[in-house]
Amino acid sequence: MKNEEKIFSILISTKNRCNDLILTLRKLEYLLIRNDVECIIYDDGSNDGTFNYIQNNYPTILLKRNEVSKGYLYCRNKMLSQTKAMYAISLDDDAHFLTNNPLEPIQNYFESNPHCGLIAFRIFWGRTEPLNTVSFEFPQRVQSFVGCAHVWRMKAWHNIPNYPEWFVFYGEEDFGAFQLFKQNLGVHYFPEILVNHRVDLKSRKNNSDYYIRLRSSLRSGWFLCFLFYPKRIIPRKMVYSIWKQLQLKVFKGDVKVLQVLCLALFDLFFAIPKIIQNSNRLTENEFNSYEKLPAARIYWQPKDNVISSDFFK
Template sequence: MTSIVVLTFNSINFIKSCLDSVFKQDCNDFEVIVVDNGSKDGTVDFIRTNYPSVELIENKENLGACKARNQGIEASNGEWILTLDCDISLEPSFLKRLTSLAAGLDSRVGVLQPKILKNDRKTIFSCGIFLSGIRRFYDLGKDKIDNHKFDSPKYVFGSCSAASFYRKSMLEDLREDTGYFDERFFFLVEDVDLAWRAQQRGWKAYYCPEAICYHSGNSSGSTPAERRYLCFRNRFLSISKNENLFGKIKLIPVLFFYDLPRVMLFFLRGEVKLGREVPK
């Protein structure tokens, strides 16, 4: 069985499309858990009224994507966990393609990455996570037109948690005191951190291009400045956790010539909180 964990936060404009696509899947061996982070727009009442089979976990405030996702995983019963942001909608064959592929893969494959397209259904959002030698992370194919260059299955560094198919035994193996997903990250870059830890423990990530879903946009409601702050802070947190001493020494020139000027730019823009946080 698969456990589908959906996160919501003031998601009334997205949740119907998401859950309708879940319940239109070609297979039905799954449970659905929605974790709500203190929505004030009627999201919870809408789910309770229209999707009575959904297990609903209600937080009184926004605890962040990491904490909410961890709550859903803890409540799950499936061998595989599909994490979904509320602004994701699935093709009807999505889950069947993932489960069929998973059944024939190496047992050390701990996560499958679907092809995530933007809502225009032709532009790529993510075909997996890539971590560069200077420890910058990218979504493979991001903003490129889907012209079949990303139609071949392959191993990747990690999977974008907006729509990821995780083996629960891997998540249990990677669990820390701060959770499956490190709750200090709040949201953003937590999937990079998880992928990095998975690689270090011998787990693999695999890209499944036949499983297709669509990503509508920024359902978190965060501002660009907030996202820049969290991306910077969480990138440094991930490096401090996962990079070895020699690797950190090698990164010093990168931090000085690339990151320090960007921190100064944030000061000039008035984003003082971001600029002060990064060097810590």
């Protein structure tokens, strides 16, 4: 079957996580042999042998490489622009499906919901797979999605701008969700499809890049606020966002967060020209409708314990 006839494309961006990627591909092997599936891997400047391993062991995978890292948003945009498939599944290199044979349910859901532009999966965050995978949740439209595991209807993707590479890290999911909303298309949470994101959340705060991630998270949230929120809402959201960082972190002794706040504000200032150029602001009515949607379903835990998260709430 020719590339343009593929129904599904599995897209993975990776950098220096060869062992994680190997495990993910082993979990995906039964899907990769299907005639209606292609897999594109973008190696973003790895120096741990990732490119050679994939080239030697998975010759059918469409393998791309940056000699020098250009960032995962660059890689995602490239892969999404190159695939000819109807549906593009984005997976992190440390994530795999726990649901057997997930592709037919995905296709059936898209066909039954023509105004769904993107499907967000149910995600379990943990190094090991959960013993209980049962969920009693129902599909529903939500505000946004998680980057590590979702699937685009490519017709919808081609109707919105590419992910903003100037965000660098974080925020692209909400950017895409807002753009879909402006097109009267929705993000739908589809709990039938369960993914294991092999990340230990409790250890993240102890990682050396914690404050880098925090800075990126703050500035991307502010970028989104200035790009999409009605102007009268922006001051209140900004004050609330900064106050919560002071209240929950700085006033409790994490003084370094004050420096992170200042750096993120500088980032916001220097991004003003890009914000003006790319603004796609919601009307008051659109904003009110958006606010009524449930927040993105980010963390799932067994026994139907679902934790929602939203940047400003």
